[in-house]
Amino acid sequence: MADNVLWCHDLYRFYRSGDEETLALRGVSLSVARGEVVAVVGPSGSGKSTLLACLAGLDEPDGGAVTVAGDRVSHRPEAERARLRSRRLGVVLQSGNLITQLTVRANIQLVQAGAKASRPSPDELLEQVGLRNRASALPRELSGGELARAGLAVAVSNNPDVLLADEPTGELDGQTEQIVLDLIRMRARDGRGVLLVTHSPAVTAIADRVIALSDGRITA
Ligand SMILES: Nc1ncnc2c1ncn2[C@@H]1O[C@H](COP(=O)(O)OP(=O)(O)OP(=O)(O)O)[C@@H](O)[C@H]1O
Structure with a gap:
């Protein structure tokens, strides 16, 4: 697709630990277009988290390239990757x-600090995920479901391209899951790209495309 916002x-x-070598990714190529939600599925150990970390610039691939909104993320010093992440990417980790x-x-507020364009206020964002009344709470004071929604609000607070x-x-319970899925779909409706790693059929159901990973390779 022409208007790819994420591409690898x-x-x-x-990975090398002692004598053991694991080839976690073996030649993975994919793209996400603006307005598209892509889900990556695969068995445990198939390389999903490794792929996400490389796409986010949290990890460096040993080969290949990652580009987000026209900027190369891979093979750059960590400080540059971090700067790109804060400008272009929202990342929700387990x-x-x-x-x-x-x-x-x-x-x-920390994520939004220094942003030039106008951003939704923290209270607006928290309203969207049903956490307006928890704005002053510390992360350890939140339930698991609240924490997941707060993490998503933080990840989208800078209006990232991806x-x-x-x-x-x-x-998450059914109702909370629906709030999160609605917010994810809204990102795509607003012309952003979304890539999700999941085992959940409810998540793959909202994806425009599902990519299957097995043993570090795309199989479907
Ligand atoms: N830091 C590491 N050091 C050594 N091996 C690693 C490391 N991280 C991951 N691996 C190995 O790389 C392979 C891919 O792991 P990865 O976490 O990407 O899989 P995954 O598909 O996300 O699994 P899960 O669904 O269980 O989270 C696995 O064989 C794993 O054991």
């Missing part, structure tokens, strides 16, 4: 993406 070509990633010492509102999320609906 021939990604390779090796390990959480909130700074633990800051309130939910302060986490959003949203990347690892199991965005984790263990």
